[in-house]
Amino acid sequence: MKHLISSEQFTREYIDKILMKSRIVKINLMGKPCIDDRLNNSIVATLFYEPSTRTRLSFESAIMRLGGKNISTENAKKMSSAIKGETLEDTIRVISGYCDAIVLRHSDDDSSERAARVSSVPIINAGAGKAEHPTQALLDAFTIWENKETLDGLKICISGDLRHGRTIHSLVKLLSLYDNVEIFGVHRDLFELPTKYIKYLADKGITYRPYNNFAELPRDLDVIYHTRTQTERFQMSMEYNELVITPDTLKKFDDVIVMHPLPRVTEISTEVDNMSQAKYFEQAHNGTYVRMAILLDIFR
Ligand code: NCD
Numbered sequence: 001m002k003h004l005i006s007s008e009q010f011t012r013e014y015i016d017k018i019l020m021k022s023r024i025v026k027i028n029l030m031g032k033p034c035i036d037d038r039l040n041n042s043i044v045a046t047l048f049y050e051p052s053t054r055t056r057l058s059f060e061s062a063i064m065r066l067g068g069k070n071i072s073t074e075n076a077k078k079m080s081s082a083i084k085g086e087t088l089e090d091t092i093r094v095i096s097g098y099c100d101a102i103v104l105r106h107s108d109d110d111s112s113e114r115a116a117r118v119s120s121v122p123i124i125n126a127g128a129g130k131a132e133h134p135t136q137a138l139l140d141a142f143t144i145w146e147n148k149e150t151l152d153g154l155k156i157c158i159s160g161d162l163r164h165g166r167t168i169h170s171l172v173k174l175l176s177l178y179d180n181v182e183i184f185g186v187h188r189d190l191f192e193l194p195t196k197y198i199k200y201l202a203d204k205g206i207t208y209r210p211y212n213n214f215a216e217l218p219r220d221l222d223v224i225y226h227t228r229t230q231t232e233r234f235q236m237s238m239e240y241n242e243l244v245i246t247p248d249t250l251k252k253f254d255d256v257i258v259m260h261p262l263p264r265v266t267e268i269s270t271e272v273d274n275m276s277q278a279k280y281f282e283q284a285h286n287g288t289y290v291r292m293a294i295l296l297d298i299f300r
């Protein structure tokens with residue numbers, strides 16, 4: 001049984017396989033609605049204890065495009081037996097008897113590990129607290145690869161809330177597998193990348209350089225991966241000054257692309273949306289293709 005819990009599970013070989021498959025799925029889908037019915041007769045549950053638009057709907061779209069069926073709880077915190085005091089473990093024990101895989105989003109950092117320990121079907125982590133969001137990292141890698149043709153040797157800036165952003169944490173682990181990658185961090189005080197991720201990168205020979213504005217970054221930067229301040233994950237009394245990307249921010253870079261896992265609030269001005277550098281909506285659309293590739297691999 002194959003659980004997908006953390007980007008730490010990834011190898012370059014696995015990522016290459018997912019990128020290639022996503023490309024094939026994407027090309028095929030542009031022409032016709034369903035290219036593979038490998039999930040025929042399978043049921044996949046999407047169990048979401050936290051809000052989601054893209055992740056849940058792109059997974060559900062991926063399941064259906066592959067001929068599978070979906071059972072879903074979009075507000076499991078209130079609408080499942082969790083409100084009656086049932087533990088996540090008991091819920092997973094029960095639901096794993098109703099389906100062939102579970103896509104799980106939960107506010108606890110260790111939720112997917114705990115679910116995997118008791119589940120009789122594969123668990124796919126669709127966001128665990130502030131810890132990880134590995135399927136997002138794969139679709140981020142796909143978007144970078146489509147735009148830059150490689151993941152090796154890139155200069156990548158991660159910015160915004162590096163402390164609480166699970167997409168950042170999964171992405172840096174994934175990027176650590178590539179050669180000569182340089183990672184720059186741009187953040188306000190209190191939103192720094194936790195030491196354990198800096199150490200993780202250092203152990204893989206990747207240098208990480210923190211800054212507090214975009215102006216100090218090199219002209220030949222390849223990617224800016226900006227993120228939302230995760231206000232739901234800290235005390236609102238914390239004072240902070242949003243780091244905003246505007247068309248001016250991008251002027252100095254020769255060939256940068258701007259990514260964001262979305263939802264965007266005010267941290268990227270809407271004037272950037274129509275610029276050729278803006279890739280965040282394309283990135284969100286890649287979610288379905290990449291999640292189809294992930295499901296095809298799990299159900300092979
Ligand atoms: C992200 C998440 O849930 O971590 N959204 C997503 O899955 N695309 C990012 C966020 O909520 O800021």
